[in-house]
Amino acid sequence: MEHLHRAKQGENKGHHYLGKETQNEIIHLIGSNITNNILLVMKSAKYYSIILDCTPDISKVAVIVRFVQETRLDGVYDVRIREHFLGFLPVPDSSSSTLTQVVLKFLEDKKTLLCNIRGQGYDNGANMKGKKSDLQKRISDMNKRAFYVPCSSHSLNLVVNDAAMSSKYAVLMFSTSLYDFFSSSVRRWNVLKKYLPNLSLKPLSDRRWESRIDALTPLRFQIGAIYDALVQISEEFDDSKELATELELEDLTLPCVSISRRRSKKPIHFTYEGRDETIDDPAKRYKIEFYYYLLDIVTTCLDERFNELKYHCDYFDSLYDTSDLKNAAPPDSLDTKCRNLAAILQDHESSDIDALELREELKVLSTSLKPGIGPKETLKPIGGHRFCPNVNVALRILLTLPVTVASVETGFSKLE
Structure with a gap:
């Protein structure tokens, strides 16, 4: 600390060992020492699991090990489940063969026995969880006791995604049309912020299942404020008229034409067949066409994903x-x-x-x-x-x- 203080004050005009190369070397030495200590504890536990996941740009794979640490301090025995991050490994591509080579090379460099793996944890990507020639299958062929356990969080996320896309009502319910409408214009967004100072519309995300809750929260609690914002936008400015003026288009008013559609009827081929009754009650239609259907999809997906x-x-x-x-x-x-x-x-x-x-x-x-x-x-x-x-x-x-x-x-x- 005294050396650092002198270097900061400019007293050490010679070598102060604070250059970027020295700092990187110190960080590397500290990281190597921490990794070696983790591996030492893991090897003493014998059994371990390996958890992998690729970065979004598929340029690196993160490696985490999980094991059970047994400690005995002052005669008191304790058990702790440890999960330690060991680093990012560069990968040229996301193919299962490449990922297998990267994992095996990593274990070899760390002098860790493959035969002691008892668990594999990956996301639900096809290149990792497949049953024919993907990563978990390749590792299992080398060690049949390396059990693959699908990520419970990702599995639940996929259940929610399947349920959200199960019917047209669910798709419309989780639609981002309101968010797209307001976010595409700075003026519209400013009007929305005036009516929603504490909440804001959120987009959907395929990776974050809770994004659907965030997207519905403003509609659940501030639907009136959103309606007022839409009314003000329609009264104060009309983007379509401004766009028409810029393009020098004429103001054409088309007559309103009422089109009546004839309801198609399903032909009856047998006497015991009956026609489907038209559901006029909105509550009953919601229950039959959305609620019951959604429950069937969720139940089926839960069985498949968590099998x-x-x-x-x-x-x-x-x-x-x-x-x-x-x-x-x-x-x-x-x-x-x-x-x-x-x-x-x-x-x-x-x-x-x-x-x-x-x-x-x-x-x-x-x-x-x-x-x-x-x-x-x-x-x-x-x-x-x-x-x-x-x-x-x-x-x-x-x-x-x-x-x-x-x-x-x-x-x-x-x-x-």
């Missing part, structure tokens, strides 16, 4: 509440679950747990733990007293599996 997550829950469900196992029926269901879990945690001759030992350990724990305790709280007494090793390993793998790639999105925000 992969349900697959993992079916294997690990015996670990979510161990105390509830004593009430499980039939008795052989626990044996089946333990065998299934041991099967997916085995790769050739290497196995993470033993099914029979896991079953006996779970039976003991189910009678000694309080009800409603989650996996993390269950792991604390097991690790603190160093017993039930198979349950210990299974719980650490469960807690290692990624849930979302939101932490990678945070890295993008810091980059911007």
Whole structure:
């Protein structure tokens, strides 16, 4: 600090070590030291997950590792789930083969074993989550215990997107026509700001599902103010008349022609067929053509988008509440679950747990733990007293599996 103070005061007229090259070198050394410490803790935990996501311009891929850290300080045992950002990796393109090479090169440079990966977390892009030749499939072919878990946040975002595009009423409800109308003119926007000093119209975003809430909030609470702004714009200035004047067009008034359309009728081919009744009640039409239809789309999309997550829950469900196992029926269901879990945690001759030992350990724990305790709280007494090793390993793998790639999105925000 004294050296920096002297350099700032101009007393050190020689080398002050504050040039940009020196600063970059110091930052690089600090970053390398932090990364090495993270990798050291991760390797001591053994099992880890890798979380990736590409930047919007697809020039870099952000890398985050997730693992379970067990600490023992002053005789107190604690369990913490860690997610650490390790950096941005340059990628020439977003193909699955290129991303696979980048990941493998990164693990090799960091001297990290591929066989210890137990989870993969990516967004729902086709080049990452495909089941034939994409990134998660390539990694799974090298390590079958590297389970791919789709991002829950992205999956929910896709459900909302599908629901928003499910019917013409939903499309019109989330339309940006009002925002486009006001934002395309400075005068219109100033009029809108006069009537909406605290709120403003928002555009939609494909990446941010909450943007639809932001877009509807002014309409929900300030629809009268927006209407007043539209009235003032129509009374004070008419952009169409100004545009016509600039183009030297004549003021033509076309007569209003009333066109009556004949309602088309669906031909009836069988006697048991009936004609569709016309729905005149707006509330009933809204319920049938929009509300019920929207619920069907949401229910179907939830099943499709979260099917992969349900697959993992079916294997690990015996670990979510161990105390509830004593009430499980039939008795052989626990044996089946333990065998299934041991099967997916085995790769050739290497196995993470033993099914029979896991079953006996779970039976003991189910009678000694309080009800409603989650996996993390269950792991604390097991690790603190160093017993039930198979349950210990299974719980650490469960807690290692990624849930979302939101932490990678945070890295993008810091980059911007």
